[in-house]
Amino acid sequence: MFIRYCPGPPLDAAIDCIWLTRRTVHAPACEHMLPSGQAQLVMTLHDLPIQWAEPGNNVAWSSWTRGVIHGPQSRYYMAGPKPPGIVVGASFRPGMGAAILGASLHELRDRHVSIEDLWGYRGLDLHQRLASIRDPHDICRALEAELIARIHRPLLIHPAVAYALRPNGTSPSPRRVDEIQQHSGYSARHFIELFQAAVGLTPKHYYRIRRFSGALLRLAAGDARLADIALAAGYSDQAHFSREFRDLGGVTPARYRPSAPGSEHHHVVDPARGAASPGKKLSRR
Structure with a gap:
């Protein structure tokens, strides 16, 4: 259920x-x-x-x-x-x-x-x-x-952060941090501090993750080639897409396996590929 x-x-x-x-x-x-x-x-x-x-x-x-x-x-x-x-x-x-x-x-x-x-x-x-x-x-x-x-x-959310979080229209490309910062009227350092305090990530890294999430939706649907998904999500090419996917997701796009429909942020690990499994001794955090 x-x-x-x-x-x-x-x-x-x-x-x-x-x-x-x-x-x-x-x-x-x-x-x-x-x-x-x-x-x-x-x-x-x-x-x-x-x-x-x-x-x-x-x-x-x-x-x-x-x-x-x-x-x-x-x-x-x-x-x-x-x-x-x-x-x-x-x-x-x-x-x-x-x-x-x-x-x-x-x-x-x-x-x-x-x-x-x-x-x-x-x-x-x-x-x-x-x-x-x-x-x-x-x-x-x-x-x-x-x-x-x-x-x-x-x-409420700070107006500069709210503006930065707005969707980038119909463009798949991540928003440019320098342009958003200049529009806010704050210095680059102050703007990044405001954004990081509210969102928990720097603007640059947040936009990387949002682009990655957009690609996950298309990849989980399984109705397009990797090169087309990379282009639609705003990556420069398929190689760029694969590097980002590996860095953020720990797997290549070709090996990505969503756990269920609507669960694109859950990648099921294939135990046959030597993935680590929990041992008997666990620490509590």
């Missing part, structure tokens, strides 16, 4: 969507969790550990239980096999996470912070309340109510 729930005002200004998935069996595959430029709140409505690891040759697996905040990621991270049960989460719009999380997204960059460490007893209480609800739609509505209650008003 998968539910995607789009909240109404005022939460829709800060939350892209609330989602819920229910697995009835163990999912043994590891995944690359590909960057989207957004922070994520994820809560498991069971007490089994979820395993994750930073990319690298010497993979060190860690685990979290009940709930975690995945800050904006500069590149992929590894996720271990998934136990059965219900998982609910929320995807924050770029630049809006701090208004609810109560923490700077710059401080959360590339981090995975437990709900207990971030929200204390209120985080554990939220987990218990959600776990006691049986209807999946009621779980989503209860999470929505909690997030609305946590909004730090006014729910």
Whole structure:
């Protein structure tokens, strides 16, 4: 089961969507969790550990239980096999996470912070309340109510950052940071600091990730050649596209395997290619 729930005002200004998935069996595959430029709140409505690891040759697996905040990621991270049960989460719009999380997204960059460490007893209480609800739609509505209650008003974003986050019209190319900075009226250093504090990434890296995400959508659809996808996404050529894909996603475009329709930011790792799997010894973070 998968539910995607789009909240109404005022939460829709800060939350892209609330989602819920229910697995009835163990999912043994590891995944690359590909960057989207957004922070994520994820809560498991069971007490089994979820395993994750930073990319690298010497993979060190860690685990979290009940709930975690995945800050904006500069590149992929590894996720271990998934136990059965219900998982609910929320995807924050770029630049809006701090208004609810109560923490700077710059401080959360590339981090995975437990709900207990971030929200204390209120985080554990939220987990218990959600776990006691049986209807999946009621779980989503209860999470929505909690997030609305946590909004730090006014729910605003700095005008220079809001302008920088606007879509670039119909152009697939990433926006030019120098042009946006000049339009803002701030110095380059000040503009980058404002953007990084709100979004958690530098403008240049954020635009790289958004271009990458656009390519993922086209690649997951599987209806075009790699060279055409590269051109449509705004890359200079297929070689440029492949280098960026490998750097941000840890895999080549030809080896990319989305876990399910609508899950283009989840790449399923092929165990036959020697991917590292979680060991028995785990550290807690």
